[in-house]
Amino acid sequence: MKSDIDFITASDIENAYKRISVYTNTTPLLSSSTINHLTDAMISFKCENFQKAGAFKFRGATNAILKLKEKTDIRSVCTHSSGNHAQALALASKMHGYQSHIVMPQNAPRVKVNAVKSYEGNITFCEPTLQAREDTLNKIKEQTKAVVIHPYNNYDVIEGQATCFYESLQQSVQTPDYLVCPVGGGGLLSGSLLTAKYFSNQTKVIAAEPEMANDAWQSFRSKNLILSENPVTIADGLKTSLGSYTWPIIRDNVYDILTASEESIIKAMYFVWERMKIVIEPSAAVSLAVVLNYPEIFRGTNVWIIFSGGNVDLQKLPWQ
Amino acid sequence: MKSDIDFITASDIENAYKRISVYTNTTPLLSSSTINHLTDAMISFKCENFQKAGAFKFRGATNAILKLKEKTDIRSVCTHSSGNHAQALALASKMHGYQSHIVMPQNAPRVKVNAVKSYEGNITFCEPTLQAREDTLNKIKEQTKAVVIHPYNNYDVIEGQATCFYESLQQSVQTPDYLVCPVGGGGLLSGSLLTAKYFSNQTKVIAAEPEMANDAWQSFRSKNLILSENPVTIADGLKTSLGSYTWPIIRDNVYDILTASEESIIKAMYFVWERMKIVIEPSAAVSLAVVLNYPEIFRGTNVWIIFSGGNVDLQKLPWQ
Numbered sequence: 001m002k003s004d005i006d007f008i009t010a011s012d013i014e015n016a017y018k019r020i021s022v023y024t025n026t027t028p029l030l031s032s033s034t035i036n037h038l039t040d041a042m043i044s045f046k047c048e049n050f051q052k053a054g055a056f057k058f059r060g061a062t063n064a065i066l067k068l069k070e071k072t073d074i075r076s077v078c079t080h081s082s083g084n085h086a087q088a089l090a091l092a093s094k095m096h097g098y099q100s101h102i103v104m105p106q107n108a109p110r111v112k113v114n115a116v117k118s119y120e121g122n123i124t125f126c127e128p129t130l131q132a133r134e135d136t137l138n139k140i141k142e143q144t145k146a147v148v149i150h151p152y153n154n155y156d157v158i159e160g161q162a163t164c165f166y167e168s169l170q171q172s173v174q175t176p177d178y179l180v181c182p183v184g185g186g187g188l189l190s191g192s193l194l195t196a197k198y199f200s201n202q203t204k205v206i207a208a209e210p211e212m213a214n215d216a217w218q219s220f221r222s223k224n225l226i227l228s229e230n231p232v233t234i235a236d237g238l239k240t241s242l243g244s245y246t247w248p249i250i251r252d253n254v255y256d257i258l259t260a261s262e263e264s265i266i267k268a269m270y271f272v273w274e275r276m277k278i279v280i281e282p283s284a285a286v287s288l289a290v291v292l293n294y295p296e297i298f299r300g301t302n303v304w305i306i307f308s309g310g311n312v313d314l315q316k317l318p319w320q
Numbered sequence: 321m322k323s324d325i326d327f328i329t330a331s332d333i334e335n336a337y338k339r340i341s342v343y344t345n346t347t348p349l350l351s352s353s354t355i356n357h358l359t360d361a362m363i364s365f366k367c368e369n370f371q372k373a374g375a376f377k378f379r380g381a382t383n384a385i386l387k388l389k390e391k392t393d394i395r396s397v398c399t400h401s402s403g404n405h406a407q408a409l410a411l412a413s414k415m416h417g418y419q420s421h422i423v424m425p426q427n428a429p430r431v432k433v434n435a436v437k438s439y440e441g442n443i444t445f446c447e448p449t450l451q452a453r454e455d456t457l458n459k460i461k462e463q464t465k466a467v468v469i470h471p472y473n474n475y476d477v478i479e480g481q482a483t484c485f486y487e488s489l490q491q492s493v494q495t496p497d498y499l500v501c502p503v504g505g506g507g508l509l510s511g512s513l514l515t516a517k518y519f520s521n522q523t524k525v526i527a528a529e530p531e532m533a534n535d536a537w538q539s540f541r542s543k544n545l546i547l548s549e550n551p552v553t554i555a556d557g558l559k560t561s562l563g564s565y566t567w568p569i570i571r572d573n574v575y576d577i578l579t580a581s582e583e584s585i586i587k588a589m590y591f592v593w594e595r596m597k598i599v600i601e602p603s604a605a606v607s608l609a610v611v612l613n614y615p616e617i618f619r620g621t622n623v624w625i626i627f628s629g630g631n632v633d634l635q636k637l638p639w640q
Binding site: 028049050054111270273274277278279280310314315317319320 | 348369370374590593594597598599600630634635637639640
């Protein structure tokens, strides 16, 4: 029987990178001497906050749409998302002549709604529950015949997210001792694990999760998939549960999952804005928070941290 | 008679760049497809917000200290500044084994005071008037025998600031039609004008100034140096008057000086944070505000904009 991880091969990732890198930004690997001094480690930050639509999600959405184009004549996609996947899918759709239908909860931040609109996404609002989101998406799907692109439980999306670490490896003569990557639904993490397995086998991949939404941590500790239940955290991109496609890859390959308190996430985010002069969102700050919280693990090593995105409402900053 | 501009030659600038570039960051020239679409121009941003100590001022301070080292055994410098020059001089001093004595007004932002302290600058507080600042500086100078490094009315400092545009020219195969640069005391502007004159003669250098602190604009229009009188503007780095060294260079070489309202400065700053995901300070946003305010000048041209710095108090943002 084919194991889960074999659904995506090394050449699948190489091909995904060839496919999407015409459209995606090659985001920089930056470092900060202040942070290196502070941690006594050599840290590089893969800055997906500079990715198109402001987050790594654009990689997966672009890969999913380009692969869809090879398979069917349908030129319409749909999803439910209140966050970065919505913007990413809307922009990727616009760039490739697709219609996008996005189901968003009524209470989605205005700034995210406006971004989807600016990319010509068709928004349908619904009650802010998972049930309402799924029911509304099913209705939209029936009406429009659009293809559902799930934000992470989709191998084409995972393959796209795998290109983030893959691209980093192309940019550097070194490979890291540790890759630290945030985990929400697990698309970026499972993609990164596959890239590590095929292209940088000695790299230990550590996932970073908010203490207040620690379902992946619980799942990994118990070796059973545990779903998150309405978690409350400033890291709004990391509230989702792992999926049936991402969980087995994570269970079998991640080196460890570490958590960060809300306070330490906000502190790390503030530090990056103030010292590195770049805008990252709370979900992106979780990885640095983990590195600062566990200095003994990372001291003297070469660490790469994925800054997953930079979409924040500048009117509502967490330190105000 | 030697004219003012001849005090700094082409090879002075080349040598300054060789001297300081071991210590300064080579800051990136970034672009944004959103801003290019919006303006119908090809715009590159020289990101001195990523410079050490968070602003271009570190170039001038480093050049001044390294030249001082060649001339005298005194290992102590002083200045009065409530802003980026204070931090820059403190850090450059620390890096080269100098003591720095910084006179700061009592009401200087805590975040700037803390930055100077973190670079081991010796701070003396005074009343927040120009007279008190100068009197206190004179006292410090007598007590410590430290050499005064003026923030802009100093040829070594101007020479250092000239390396910002010089470095940009090394980074690009093109030269710009326009360079847009903020003007406060005129150190960055006069340095940029000298670099343009020697190394990119067809580039028109336009200075950007807040409407609420338009002393350089008035001076240029009347061809007489007019001093600013307690201006009130969000662009706190641009409140100062031109100096006797910077004014003649500006008067004889700048293509034009354009102004921006407070509202347009805040809007440009917000836009950069939200879309480019980088932290710039209000003084840096003035140049982009000017380009957005005068689209007819820049349409279809190749424009470089200097983002002069990124030091802001994240607790007190202008859109709150």
